Amino acid sequence: MWQPEPGWQPLPGAGPATAGVWSATVGGRDVVVKRLRCPDPVDAHGALVPSDVNYWRRAADVALSGVVAGAPGLREAPVVRVEEDDEGITLVHARVGHVVAPGLWLAACLGRFAATDLGDHSWLARDQLRSRLALVAHRGGWRTLARTPMADIADHLWSHRTQWLDVCDALPQVAQHGDPSAANIPGRAAHDDGAIAIDWAHLGRGPVGADLGYLSLATREEVDPLVEAYVARLPAGLATTDDVRTGARVMAVYTALTRLDWALARVADGEGALAGKFRHPSVAPYIRAMQRQVDQIEALLA
Numbered sequence: 389m390w391q392p393e394p395g396w397q398p399l400p401g402a403g404p405a406t407a408g409v410w411s412a413t414v415g416g417r418d419v420v421v422k423r424l425r426c427p428d429p430v431d432a433h434g435a436l437v438p439s440d441v442n443y444w445r446r447a448a449d450v451a452l453s454g455v456v457a458g459a460p461g462l463r464e465a466p467v468v469r470v471e472e473d474d475e476g477i478t479l480v481h482a483r484v485g486h487v488v489a490p491g492l493w494l495a496a497c498l499g500r501f502a503a504t505d506l507g508d509h510s511w512l513a514r515d516q517l518r519s520r521l522a523l524v525a526h527r528g529g530w531r532t533l534a535r536t537p538m539a540d541i542a543d544h545l546w547s548h549r550t551q552w553l554d555v556c557d558a559l560p561q562v563a564q565h566g567d568p569s570a571a572n573i574p575g576r577a578a579h580d581d582g583a584i585a586i587d588w589a590h591l592g593r594g595p596v597g598a599d600l601g602y603l604s605l606a607t608r609e610e611v612d613p614l615v616e617a618y619v620a621r622l623p624a625g626l627a628t629t630d631d632v633r634t635g636a637r638v639m640a641v642y643t644a645l646t647r648l649d650w651a652l653a654r655v656a657d658g659e660g661a662l663a664g665k666f667r668h669p670s671v672a673p674y675i676r677a678m679q680r681q682v683d684q685i686e687a688l689l690a
Contacts, residue, residue: 405444418483438511461500484575491607495614499621502562513592532652556595566590596627597635
């Protein structure tokens with residue numbers, strides 16, 4: 389049975405497909421070790437489907453392929469080694485020092501990355517937002533938001549989700565990291581003005597601007613300045629500003645509301661009225677994130 393080596397220090401990042409993440413020193417080099425767990429075929433759902441957004445071994449396939457090792461704008465941290473056994477895969481990357489970066493610079497990096505040619509690998513993620521909303525639908529939709537003062541707004545957006553997903557499908561499809569939070573873009577490349585990103589488990593293709601919408605949930609800047617920075621670094625003719633704004637808006641709004649519904653559901657069954665839990669420490673950040681999207685929500689309601 390695979391076990392972490394003595395002296396490895398646990399880091400955050402464990403999840404359904406990730407048994408654990410550790411910092412370590414290997415051969416005098418600071419590294420990060422991630423252990424991917426091979427899923428149980430009975431409970432795997434989409435985790436065994438290469439194109440599914442939750443495909444369990446995509447991060448390993450990205451590392452082995454080198455497809456984003458030198459990509460413009462956004463590149464993978466240097467791969468030290470990839471080891472596979474019957475139970476899973478061990479990924480070892482060079483540890484990246486954290487640099488606090490402004491949101492506009494990160495948006496520009498995503499704009500440059502969007503034009504990357506990822507090839508035709510079967511394991512590239514597709515239909516990211518559609519797949520995630522399908523999982524929410526399987527659980528009954530935004531059921532907890534239906535108990536809040538924004539129930540009518542949530543119901544309208546939920547009932548029109550397919551329409552907006554179809555709109556996004558018609559936008560130019562570009563390379564996307566899939567999870568470009570500020571925490572997943574910790575470093576700057578040494579030899580150009582690009583960024584170094586980690587956690588490539590959702591790499592694939594999607595609507596132009598979708599990565600930007602995801603990033604906007606974790607930056608201080610509003611969406612419009614981020615859109616301008618992103619568009620400025622897109623190759624000429626790839627997409628319009630309206631294309632990018634639409635892709636970003638749909639991703640940001642539907643992700644923010646899905647996260648808020650999830651956070652509320654975790655505390656909903658406890659003692660007291662749901663309205664009294666809006667300031668709960670595990671809920672309040674998601675409410676603030678939603679409030680920052682008011683203009684984008686109104687645009688989708690128009």
